[in-house]
Amino acid sequence: MPTFAEIKKILSDCQQSHLLRFWDELNEKEQSQFLEQLGTINFKEASDIFTKAQNSLSEDVQKLDSRMKPIPPEQFESEKSVNEKILGEYKSTGLEAIANNEVAVLLLAGGQGTRLGVNYPKGMFSVGLPSGKPLFQIQAERIRRVMSLAKQQTGKTGKICWYIMTSGPTNFTTKDFLRKNDYFGLNKDDVKLFQQGLLPCYDFDGKIFLDEKHIVALAPDGNGGIYRSLHQNGILEDMKKRGIKYVHVHSVDNILIKVADPVFIGYCVKKEADCGAKVVSKAEPTEAVGVVCQVDGKFQVVEYSEITEATANLRDSDGNLLFNAGNICNHFFTTDFLNKVAANFERELKLHVAKKKIPHVNENGEKIKPSSPNGIKVEKFVFDVFQFAKKFVTWEVPRNSEFSALKNADSVGKDCSLTSRRDLFNLHKSYIEKAGGKVTCDGVEISPLLSYAGESLEVRVKDKVFDTTTVILSDEEILKNGNVICDGDCR
Numbered sequence: 001m002p003t004f005a006e007i008k009k010i011l012s013d014c015q016q017s018h019l020l021r022f023w024d025e026l027n028e029k030e031q032s033q034f035l036e037q038l039g040t041i042n043f044k045e046a047s048d049i050f051t052k053a054q055n056s057l058s059e060d061v062q063k064l065d066s067r068m069k070p071i072p073p074e075q076f077e078s079e080k081s082v083n084e085k086i087l088g089e090y091k092s093t094g095l096e097a098i099a100n101n102e103v104a105v106l107l108l109a110g111g112q113g114t115r116l117g118v119n120y121p122k123g124m125f126s127v128g129l130p131s132g133k134p135l136f137q138i139q140a141e142r143i144r145r146v147m148s149l150a151k152q153q154t155g156k157t158g159k160i161c162w163y164i165m166t167s168g169p170t171n172f173t174t175k176d177f178l179r180k181n182d183y184f185g186l187n188k189d190d191v192k193l194f195q196q197g198l199l200p201c202y203d204f205d206g207k208i209f210l211d212e213k214h215i216v217a218l219a220p221d222g223n224g225g226i227y228r229s230l231h232q233n234g235i236l237e238d239m240k241k242r243g244i245k246y247v248h249v250h251s252v253d254n255i256l257i258k259v260a261d262p263v264f265i266g267y268c269v270k271k272e273a274d275c276g277a278k279v280v281s282k283a284e285p286t287e288a289v290g291v292v293c294q295v296d297g298k299f300q301v302v303e304y305s306e307i308t309e310a311t312a313n314l315r316d317s318d319g320n321l322l323f324n325a326g327n328i329c330n331h332f333f334t335t336d337f338l339n340k341v342a343a344n345f346e347r348e349l350k351l352h353v354a355k356k357k358i359p360h361v362n363e364n365g366e367k368i369k370p371s372s373p374n375g376i377k378v379e380k381f382v383f384d385v386f387q388f389a390k391k392f393v394t395w396e397v398p399r400n401s402e403f404s405a406l407k408n409a410d411s412v413g414k415d416c417s418l419t420s421r422r423d424l425f426n427l428h429k430s431y432i433e434k435a436g437g438k439v440t441c442d443g444v445e446i447s448p449l450l451s452y453a454g455e456s457l458e459v460r461v462k463d464k465v466f467d468t469t470t471v472i473l474s475d476e477e478i479l480k481n482g483n484v485i486c487d488g489d490c491r
C-alpha cells in the first residue's frame, strides 16, 4: 500500500488533490481503506484518458457515410444461404473442437443493467418462463447440452470452460448465486469468474468525483475491459494451460444465445479466422443497432447515429440493405488473437464517452444525486478490435432463432422480459412443430438440457398437442424432479 505522502504527490502532479479534501475527517479504518483504493488507480493514465475523452466529446459527430463500405462477400456468410452439407461440416468442426477441450465461453456479465432496473446482476434475472430458470441457468445448461452433443459425435468427453467477466458491482452476488446453485451442474473448476477494470468518473473539467469522503467514484470500464482484465487476472494464462484455442464471447442478456455455438465456431475455424462476429440482418433501415462494415478499409461497428438516413436506406442489387449486418455482441476469437490484443492493442482501443448523472460528495461534504448530467463516464467496447484481426469474418443468422435482448423493463414494451419470453416460446414452438408436434398455446418451453437447437425432440413431441403452459424436461430433470408441468401463468 502506498504511503499518504506518496499518494499526495501523485494526486498533486495529476491535479486531483481535491480527493484528499476530507482526509482529516476520516477515521483510521477509512484512511487505510482510502489509501488502498487510491493505490490501485493509475492517475497518470486517468488524466490521459480524460484528455482523450474530452477530445472525442468536442469533435463534431461526423457522419461516416462517405468512408463506409459493406463487408466483402468473401468475409461474410449467411446461414440461410449455406447448404445442409456445409452447415453440417461447420457444426462437426465445432463439436470436434469442443470434444478436444479447445473451446471456452466468455460471458460478459459486468454491466449494471440500469435500463432493466433490478438491483442484482442481469444473469440472475428470470424472464418468467414456466421453469423459472434465470439467464445464467439457461446458459449453463446450453453449455452442458453442447458438451454432450460433442460427446455423441466424437465419443470424447470434452470440457468447455465458462469464464465469466464480472465487475465491482456484480462480482460478489454473481459468485454467490452460482455457488449456491451448484454452478447449474457444471464442474466448479470449469467456471471461472474474474473482474473487469474500473475507471474514474469525471466532472466536465476532468476532476475525479468522490463517491464518499473516502471512496473515489469508479465505474466498470465497459465490455471492452475484457482485453486488459483477461491478462491482468491470469485468464489468458489459464486458457493456455487448458489448451483452449477458441473463445466464444457473448452478452448475458440474449435469451436465445447459442452458447459455444458449434456452427459459428466451426465456420470461423474452417475460414481460418482469428476474429469473427455473428450478425443479424437489420429489422428496418432505422433500427438503432450498430452495423458491422468497413470504414477507411478497417472493420468496425458503426452506430446508427453515425450515418445519415440516406445511407442507412441504401440497397444492393438484390434489394437488401447495403449496411445490413446488425451487431449482436456475439463474437469468436482465437486465444492467439486475444493475447495479441492484450499485449499490443489494448491501449489503442477507442474510448466511448457518455455524459451521465453521477452521484458524488460535493466540496461541502454533502452527497449529491444530480438530476441532469454532471460529468462523464468512459467505456471501451468489446467489438472495437475487429481492425486488429488478420482475418475477420461474419456469420449471419436468423434473428428469430438467435437474438432477443433483455435490456428494458416491461413498461418499455421492447427488448424486455415480455419480448424475451415471447421470442423463446416462438422458437421452441417452431422446434416442436418441426419434430411433428403441435402447440396451441403460447407457453411451451424446452429445457436446454434436452435440446440445444431443436434436436432430439421427436420422442417427446411427435403427434402430441401442447395446449397448456409446459416445460419439456430432459430425462435427468424428470428423474430429479418428476415430470413437472407448470400450468397457468401463460402470459
Ligand code: UTP
Pocket: 108, 109, 110, 111, 112, 113, 114, 115, 116, 122, 165, 167, 196, 220, 221, 222, 223, 225, 250, 251, 252, 253, 329, 407
Ligand atoms: P449493455 O451495454 O447493454 O449494458 O451491455 P448493461 O449493463 O447490460 O445495461 P445498461 O446499459 O446499464 O442498461 C451489453 C453486455 O456487456 C456487458 C453486459 O453485462 C452485457 O452482457 N457489460 C457491459 C460488461 O460486461 N461490462 C460493462 O462495463 C458493460
